[in-house]
Amino acid sequence: MTSILTNFSAITALQTLRSLASDLQGTQERVGSGLRVAAAADNAAYWSISTTMRSDSMAISAAADALGLGAAKVDTAYAGMTSVIDVLTEFQARLVAATEEGVDKAKVQAELDQMKDQVKSIAESASFSGQNWLTTDIADMYDVDINKTQVISSFVRDASGGVATKTMSVDLSKISLFNSTQGGLLQRDGRDVNRIGMMRYLASFGDGTEVWRPEWDGSTNARLGDRVFSGPLDLSGAGDAITFNVTVDKDEPSHGIAAPYDPGKTTVGVTIDKAFLDTHFPSWNGVIADYRGFAQALDQALSLANTGASSGVYYGSWYPNGSRPDEYWIMTDESSGLDGSYIEISNLTSQVSSGSHGLTNDFAQAPRGSQMTIPFTSFEVFRDGEDPDGIEVSFDFSVNYQPPKSYSFDRTYVNNLLGKTDGTVSNATEMVTLLSSLLQADWPDVIISEAGSSVSMVLDPLADRKAGGGTRIGFSNINVSHEPIPTLNFLEIDIVQNPNMVRTYIDYMDKATARVVDAAATLGALQTRIDMQAEFAARLASNIDSGIGRLVDADMNEESTRLKALQTQQQLAVQALSISNTAPDMLAQLFR
Structure with a gap:
């Protein structure tokens, strides 16, 4: 039907042109942005997921940066530790040289003093971003609640959508060389239980070496x-x-x-x-x-x-x-x-x-050797790292050469027995309580009592008439779980003031150097873990970006092809509209 009022062909052409224009605009936006889901209206689900994952990717990137900061701290501490090991090796060599007869110990000590200053300088200089792991200021180096520092290791999102960062714990008691309140690897260990009240004594020798010996009392033949x-x-x-x-x-x-x-x-x-x-x-x-x-x-x-x-x-x-x-x-x-x-x-x-x-x-x-009275000294059973029971003391006890029996106690045992929280045995009365709780069941004839500030242990004479060489009472095989521990300070080594302790110093340096080597190994393991975590973070970020791309990125080959087709269709639609608009003009010419 031909009408001079309604141009149906033009209307159809115009609708086609409008549709093509809309499709062309969308394609041009995808080509321009590279995204097929650029806004929530494009695909609400994909847009929501991609937006959340982009946020996670940025958090992982930030965690990776924090890992880099942690790695720098570890690298700095490791560099300082390896330098200290080199100096300690030279230090020990000088001590060995000092054992030779005729060596001028004063000159050797002058070298040792310079090396001590060098170790101290290295430890104080090994600082990054205001943190120093080799020279620390920890109120109690043996308190597991405060002797650690944290290094960020990762960022995670849990199933409920919550986000959190994960950290690695670094135990500074295994790394610090010098701590302001003692406890560094090159300082005296403050957890020395000493005589354990009255159970052992320190035997000293002419060359300066000292050995703990168990307390016992025995008699020889008359x-x-x-x-x-x-x-x-x-x-x-x-x-x-x-x-x-x-x-x-x-x-x-x-x-x-x-x-x-x-x-x-x-x-x-x-x-x-x-x-x-x-x-x-x-x-x-x-x-x-x-x-x-x-x-x-x-x-x-x-x-x-x-x-x-x-x-x-x-x-x-x-x-x-x-x-x-x-x-x-x-x-x-x-x-x-x-x-x-x-x-x-x-x-x-x-x-x-x-x-x-x-x-x-x-x-x-001959006296009866199955008795002894020993002055008591207070002591503390300390914490031991993460072990809630603390340091363990084990020992054997025997009377008159009978087969010994084994016993042990730790911080938890002392606290529960004495109603305390600090692991201390403060006086002779408490020591009598402790020993009685351990020994009385097996040795009912041993009378354990307080004698002023001392502890008396005697085999009941009504149950034992023996005297002389067959009698003995006391402890043996005493072991403390955290010993041997350093009882010297590296910075106090002086072979001029203590010439008889050179061999003791050599033995100490051997153990101290081994502790520092262990600390360097700990840092090396931490370096490896941080590197592995950093590599994982980089891979994770790449995978997240790839996953986002799969959801929202446009296929540029497809979109460019579609754009070319739509542009051609648009040209044809314009021509069709032009043709449709010429039809009324031709009809009007019939009436002229």
Whole structure:
């Protein structure tokens, strides 16, 4: 139908042109932005996801930057630590050189002082962004709640949509060389439990070395010691002889044991004369030349008479020339089967042509060794890193050489037992409570009590009558879980003031250097972890960007092709509209 009022062809062409213009505009926007989802109206779900992920990607980028800051701190600390190790190695070499005779220790100490200053300088200089992990200021280096610092490691979003950063914990007690309140790797460890109240003592040696020894008290056999011989002793004359009685192993009422008291074993008429010597030592011709010979002859006489006693001379590296000249001893062998430990010479008669044998009417009583009283010193069972129970003290205990039994306690045990929170055993009363709780069930005859400021441990004399060499009470195999620990300060090493401690210093430096090497290894492991985390963060950011692109990026090949097609269609639509608008003009010409 042809109408002069309504141009249907033009209307259709115009609608087509409008549709093409809209499509062309959208395509041009996608080509211009590179996005097929640029706004929520394009695709609400994809736009929401991509916007959230872009935010996450920026957070991960920020975490990666923080990782870089942490890596710089670790790198700085590691560089300082390796430099310190080099200096410590040289330091130890100088100490070894100082052990040589003739070395001027003052000059060596001058070098050591310079090295100490260098280590201190390195530790103070190893700072990045205001943080120094080698020189710290921590109120309590052993408090796990405050001895750590944090390094950001990652950014995460949980299932509920919440966001958080993850951190790596760095334990500065394993890295710091010097701390303002002690506890650095090159400082004295402040967690020294020392004597553990009264359970051990520190034995010192001439070369400066010190060793912890367990406290115990034991008794040796009763002995008549320090008998001085002056010879030669001549028994070759008529009537020359030495005769005496020997009593061994009688009970001693002062030990607190109950009656009746055994009088011991007495041997009458032990004799040494020329006939005795000719029988057993014929080459002597009745003359005892020195104290060794007299001790030998005396021991033979005591043995033949079955007295239960013996004689000998003093030997040992702690005596001059390996012995004590001219001195001998007589002691009970404790072979009588009695509980006592006693030796007595009585009814002595002596006729000698010359010399002096040193025998007199005398006695000796060995004490009961199953008792000890030791002054108490307070101590603390400290924390031990992350272990809530703290440091553990373990030990063995035994009486009279019975098979020992093992025990242990830690910070938690002390706190629960004494109703405390600080792990301290403050006085002798508390130590008695602690030891009683551990030992009483296995050793009911051991009486543990407070003796003023001391702790007394004694085997009940009503249950044990023994004295002498078979008696002993005390501790053994004492172990503390965090020992050995450094008890010296690196900066206080002085071989001029303490020339006898050079070997102690060498041993200390060996252990201290090992601790610093361990710290460097810890930093190296931390470096590796940070590098791995940084690489993961970079990969994660790339994957997130790729994922966003898959959701919202436009396919530029497709869009450019569509743009060209739409532009062609637009040209055709314009031409169609032009043609449609010429139709009314042609109809109007019919009426002219």
